[in-house]
Amino acid sequence: MAKLAKSPWLLHYDGSSCNGCDIEVLACTTPVYDIERFGIYNTGDPFQADILLITGGINSQSESVVKQIYSQMPEPKVVVAVGICACTGGVFKECYNIKGGVDTVIPVDVYVPGCAARPQAIIDGVVQALEILQKKRDDFEQKKKAGA
Amino acid sequence: MIQVISVIAYLVGAPLLGGFLDGCDRTVSARMQGRQGPPLLQPFYDLSKLFHKQILAVNSLQLLLNLCYLVLLAIAGAMLFAGADILMCLFILSTADMFLIVAAASDSSPYSSIGANREMIQVMACEPLTLLMAVGFYLTTGSFQVKDIIAQPVSAVVMMPGLLFGFFVIMAVKLRKSPFDCATSHHAHQEIVKGLTTEMSGPTFAIMNIAEYYEIILMLGIVAIFFINATWWSWIVALVLCAVAFFLETLWDNISARLKWMTLFKGCWIVTLLAGGINILVLMLIR
């Protein structure tokens, strides 16, 4: 296994999902799946988060919110799109108010498919995100050193 | 000489031991909830991550104020471990809290302001008992100096069990344990986001965490001086009972629901009046 980021704190935002995926995200924190064993901590605060987990597609109202949350998270950070709605817009893709997947407004690092995405898949996606997060951390360190 | 060693041991060891205790707390809590929980050293991974994050400062003051909080807590603890005046130590402890409140109030986030307000209420709820406790030590041992308090033939707790109970409640408030955790929302994390710490990110938040570790050790140090007396084995007893106290706080944290600030305030004052007040009265009568 590649070197994984050890202390990823997670922020969950519901773009415009049907709530199916959100319930699965919450299931990840329960004793059965327990994401805290990876050191993952479900915070509610963008200022302290490393991973942004978004469920549901983006509509014109949530667009600015998602952009703001993303900008409030300090570097290094990764974004995980959970559920097919967050990946592409899913069943709501044709709706007049839906812009599409999360990647229409902010860069996404990991896509977790499924409707709803299963907790196992979500955890797998997050663990993949950890690898990317670690790489970004190393890059960030190098950039800091080069800058200093 | 021993004083210097114990102060240095506190300054260097408290963050390490505090972090380790925090790790134990998280693991034990997870086991109580039927989960596996994070690795034991998770708090240190968290700290190292926080120090490596980008600094997103909302203002230039917050980092400085947090540093003041850290330094004052370290001084308060150092005084206790040097065997100096316990009254002074407690005063510095509450001054340290003031810096944290100002740090939280210095930014514009409404959540942070609510957190600061609630922290202020917590300080007000805790303060009377800490003062009574200092008075209790004086009435029992005839001195405010920690080095005299721990050199008595019998442990202070014999004369002040009520104050020890009261301090146990106050400790839960100071350590932000569940029934009284309304300033930072450790567990109910969506209520006021992260309360006091909402706008602290990266290194600023790490400094606040290290200060909390100093506080844990300081609190346990105060528990210890209730038990330590002139005999050598009382130190071992005190150490064991500190561990028990910390475990009980964790247990309490997991089995109780959070209180509203008004209940917290009333609860603390009632405990102070009943457990602390009666204890002090008895002490004054039998003196």
Ligand code: SF4
């Ligand atoms: S992917 Fe399915 S379950 Fe998830 S938000 Fe979309 S419609 Fe709901």
